[in-house]
Amino acid sequence: MVTKRPLLTSPSVPKAAPPKGPSQRQLRVSEEIRNILSMIFTRGELSNPELENWSITLTRVVMSPDLKSSKVYMIPLGVTLDKAGMTALVKLLNESASELRHLLSKRLTLRYAPTLKFYHDDTFEQAQRLDDLIIKARRRDQDIPDV
Numbered sequence: 422m423v424t425k426r427p428l429l430t431s432p433s434v435p436k437a438a439p440p441k442g443p444s445q446r447q448l449r450v451s452e453e454i455r456n457i458l459s460m461i462f463t464r465g466e467l468s469n470p471e472l473e474n475w476s477i478t479l480t481r482v483v484m485s486p487d488l489k490s491s492k493v494y495m496i497p498l499g500v501t502l503d504k505a506g507m508t509a510l511v512k513l514l515n516e517s518a519s520e521l522r523h524l525l526s527k528r529l530t531l532r533y534a535p536t537l538k539f540y541h542d543d544t545f546e547q548a549q550r551l552d553d554l555i556i557k558a559r560r561r562d563q564d565i566p567d568v
Contacts, residue, residue, distance in 0.1 A: 422468065422521060434452060443483070443484065443486075444486070446488070447484040447486065447488065449490055450484050451481070451482040451484045451491070452482070452485065452530065453529065454482045454491060454493075454525065454529065454535070455479050455482045456485075456495075457525055458479055458482075458493065458521065458525065458537075459479055460468065460528075461521065461524050461525070462476075462477050462479075466524055467517055467520060467521070467524075469513065469516075469517045469520070470524075471513055472513055472514070472517060475497060475500075476497065476498035476499055476500075476511065476531070477495050477497055477498065477514075478495060478496050478497070478498045478518060479493060479494070479495050479498075480494045480496060480542040480544070481542070482494070484535065485535070487534070488531060488535060489533055489535050489536065490534040490535050490536045490538070491536070491537055492538050492540055493514075493532045493537055493538065493540070494539075494540050494541070494542035495511075495514070495539060495540070495541065495542060496541065496542050496545065497510060507541050508541075510541075511539050511540065511541055513540050514539040517539065518536070518537040518538065518539065521537055522534050522535070522537055524555050525537070538539050
């Protein structure tokens with residue numbers, strides 16, 4: 422008669438927490454995509470005539486963990502747009518995303534060219550608002566009238 426020993430079970434080991442930020446590969450691919458897209462915009466390779474007159478700065482690209490989709494954050498260079506104008510520009514870019522993806526796939530050495538989704542990057546406006554608040558608080562603390 423064979424006696425079965427109880428299975429040794431280890432105490433529940435907590436699973437490793439997911440990484441806090443993007444991986445090194447995501448960062449490298451993001452930067453490469455940003456550079457390639459910047460080159461495409463600089464050279465005017467898009468067939469959309471409505472985008473020809475725009476100077477667009479790509480501030481950052483955020484890749485998904487599987488590298489199949491990306492969020493591209495942009496601002497127009499040298500032009501201040503209201504909310505409606507910015508929405509229209511982002512819409513134009515998102516309409517041209519499939520053509521941009523095709524142009525990107527010719528230069529990118531990934532198995533799949535990621536889908537592109539464009540967003541307005543408002544971090545510069547937020548930074549300006551914070552600077553204005555800090556200056557206002559300093560003036561108030563020093564009893565200097567607002568200009």
